[in-house]
Structures are given as structure tokens and as C-alpha cells.
Amino acid sequence: xxxxxxxxxxxxxxxxxxxxxxxxxxxxxxxxxxxxxxxxxxxxxxxxxxxxxxxxxxxxxxxxxxxxxxxxxxxxxxxxxxxxxxxxxxxxxxxxxxxxxxxxxxxxxxxxxxxxxxxxxxxxxxxxxxxxxxxxxxxxxxxxxxxxxxxxxxxxxxxxxxxxxxxxxxxxxxxxxxxxxxxxxxxxxxxxxxxxxxxxxxxxxxxxxxxxxxxxxxxxxxxxxxxxxxxxxxxxxxxxxxxxxxxxxxxxxxxxxxxxxxxxxxxxxxxxxxxxxxxxxxxxxxxxxxxxxxxxxxxxxxxxxxxxxxxxxxxxxxxxxxxxxxxxxx
Ligand code: ATP
Ligand code: MG
Numbered sequence: 001x002x003x004x005x006x007x008x009x010x011x012x013x014x015x016x017x018x019x020x021x022x023x024x025x026x027x028x029x030x031x032x033x034x035x036x037x038x039x040x041x042x043x044x045x046x047x048x049x050x051x052x053x054x055x056x057x058x059x060x061x062x063x064x065x066x067x068x069x070x071x072x073x074x075x076x077x078x079x080x081x082x083x084x085x086x087x088x089x090x091x092x093x094x095x096x097x098x099x100x101x102x103x104x105x106x107x108x109x110x111x112x113x114x115x116x117x118x119x120x121x122x123x124x125x126x127x128x129x130x131x132x133x134x135x136x137x138x139x140x141x142x143x144x145x146x147x148x149x150x151x152x153x154x155x156x157x158x159x160x161x162x163x164x165x166x167x168x169x170x171x172x173x174x175x176x177x178x179x180x181x182x183x184x185x186x187x188x189x190x191x192x193x194x195x196x197x198x199x200x201x202x203x204x205x206x207x208x209x210x211x212x213x214x215x216x217x218x219x220x221x222x223x224x225x226x227x228x229x230x231x232x233x234x235x236x237x238x239x240x241x242x243x244x245x246x247x248x249x250x251x252x253x254x255x256x257x258x259x260x261x262x263x264x265x266x267x268x269x270x271x272x273x274x275x276x277x278x279x280x281x282x283x284x285x286x287x288x289x290x291x292x293x294x295x296x297x298x299x300x301x302x303x304x305x306x307x308x309x310x311x312x313x314x315x316x317x318x319x320x321x322x323x324x325x326x327x328x329x330x
Contacts, residue, residue, distance in 0.1 A: 011039065046064070070308045084097070179201065182247070235261075
């Protein structure tokens with residue numbers, strides 16, 4: 001299953017109907033600061049059912065509507081539509097989800113162009129394994145958040161991220177999945193991003209402490225706890241940990257918003273190998289300013305703003321060998 005197409009109208013900086021098509025591999029969105037790239041990811045998770053305004057970077061519902069400019073009146077309604085497909089062939093069925101809202105707060109959920117209630121809508125998303133995709137997003141402002149909290153808080157954040165409670169049976173499941181699935185995947189991802197490091201989960205969960213910490217042995221036998229890592233080391237570790245946790249949610253789509261800015265040039269290279277590994281069985285929609293990430297794109301989308309600040313798609317390429325060469329020599 002992959003997200004084939006997004007249409008956005010009236011949402012945040014998108015005043016006019018804007019359409020974006022993706023391929024099942026890696027799609028890369030580029031554009032200058034403030035052109036509306038992150039707003040696209042907000043629009044996607046909104047249709048996937050996100051109800052927390054804070055998680056789509058708003059304080060007030062009215063901020064979801066295009067605010068108006070010299071060239072365009074404020075939006076009176078929003079419509080965002082997502083089309084999913086099982087495979088990239090014309091004869092596979094498509095699944096259309098849309099969410100609409102009017103300024104007076106009326107909300108509508110549509111599946112295959114028919115209005116349904118929120119619960120039925122969530123059931124349809126669940127059936128396509130897309131319900132959890134609103135969690136498989138890494139925001140540019142929150143790359144390191146999971147390592148900045150103390151081990152107790154981290155334990156509870158991860159527990160609720162995985163949809164588990166603190167009941168004893170859930171706690172056993174939690175520890176088991178961390179040790180048996182998340183830890184090996186995290187170690188594999190870290191082997192790309194920090195090949196000379198050794199990592200160990202310190203899971204103090206089976207006693208009453210309920211703490212979760214990481215111990216990283218950096219080259220030269222320097223043992224560090226998560227909070228002692230540098231900014232770049234934190235970014236690498238946090239990215240590997242989050243993506244290992246995402247795997248537990250089984251969503252086919254990950255949304256990554258500028259996850260590489262803290263990495264040095266050498267790490268850009270290992271980042272490419274890492275992203276290729278992740279994309280072998282997941283669709284990635286990534287926002288980036290980095291050339292090394294753009295080189296991985298199956299589709300490339302350029303966002304710009306009009307004179308009045310509203311966003312539009314300036315270009316869209318399906319990257320093939322020739323285009324990639326052309327792009328590299330420009
Ligand atoms: P960066 O590369 O700096 O992260 P970005 O392309 O991700 O930039 P976004 O955060 O997506 O930028 O978009 C921010 C822009 O969207 C700002 O210019 C902001 O003014 C505009 N914006 C946000 N909400 C609205 C709204 N309701 N109406 C009109 N414009 C809006
Ligand atoms: Mg952004």
C-alpha cells in the first residue's frame with residue numbers, strides 16, 4: 001500500500017487546489033524556508049485523523065484555514081484528499097480518503113467520495129494499515145525529543161506511543177517487544193549511521209523503576225548515556241530509535257521532515273545507505289535541503305510561494321537516470 005496522490009485546498013498556506021503525485025519509493029519535497037513544505041505533512045496527517053491541533057502546529061482551529069492575502073481571500077473551507085493504492089499499476093483499486101472542514105467547525109469525513117462517520121472512517125484507515133501513519137512522522141523541531149527527556153519519562157512516552165498501558169501484562173509485552181524487535185532493528189540502523197559505535201538498551205522495566213535508557217559506546221571506548229551525547233550524535237541515535245519504534249506500528253508510510261540537518265558530511269553518506277534500507281519496504285515522503293537525500297528521490301517536488309505568500313507546486317519530476325544526471329550537473 002502506498003500514498004499515490006494528495007490534493008490540498010484551503011489548508012494553511014495552500015490557497016488554491018494543489019495536487020501532488022508520489023511513487024511507492026522515496027519522494028522528496030524541496031523548497032526554500034517558509035514555502036509550505038511542512039504544511040504538506042500537516043495536511044496529510046490531518047486527513048489521517050489527527051485531532052490534536054498542537055501536533056499540526058496550531059493553537060486554534062482557525063489557523064488551519066488559509067488566512068488570506070492581497071491576491072486571495074481567506075479560505076471558507078478546507079478539503080484535503082489522499083489516494084492510496086496497493087501497487088503501482090493502473091488496474092489496482094484505489095482508496096480515497098478526504099477530510100473537509102468549514103469555518104463554523106463543521107467536519108466531514110469521506111471514504112470513496114461517500115460521507116461516513118469518524119468511527120467508520122478510522123476503521124477504513126485501519127483496514128489499510130494507515131491508521132498509525134499519523135504517528136510515523138518525524139518533525140523537524142522534534143528530532144531529538146525522545147532523548148531529551150529523562151529515562152522515566154522516556155519509558156512512558158514509548159509505552160503510550162506503542163498504544164500500551166502500564167498494566168502488568170502490557171508491561172511484559174512492552175519489554176518483550178523492545179528487547180526482541182526494537183533493539184535488533186535499532187542496532188542495525190545504528191550500524192549505518194554510526195558504524196563504529198556499540199549500542200545497548202538499558203531497560204530497567206522489570207523492576208519497579210520503569211525507566212528506559214540507552215548506553216552508547218563511541219569509538220575509543222567512550223561510554224555515554226543518551227542525554228550525554230552531542231547534538232549530532234543525539235540526532236543519529238534518535239532517528240534510529242524512532243524508526244525502529246515505527247516498525248512496531250506496521251504503517252507502510254513514513255513522513256520525515258528535515259531529519260538530517262545536524263549530521264556532518266560523512267554521516268550524509270551513511271544516511272543514504274540507511275534510508276535505502278528503510279525504503280526497501282516502506283514508502284518515504286521526505287522534506288530535505290540536502291543534495292545527498294535528493295539523489296535518492298524517485299519523485300522530486302518543488303514547492304514555491306507566490307508573491308502573496310501562498311504555496312504552489314513549481315515542479316514535479318519522476319526521477320530517472322537521465323534526469324538525475326541533468327540535475328547533478330546543474
Ligand atoms: P522550513 O524549510 O523553514 O521548515 P517550510 O517550507 O517547512 O519551511 P512551513 O512551516 O510548511 O514552511 O510553512 C510556513 C509558512 O506557512 C509560513 O510562511 C506561514 O506564514 C504560512 N502559513 C501557516 N499557516 C498559514 C495559514 N493559515 N494561512 C496562510 N499561511 C500560513
Ligand atoms: Mg518545515
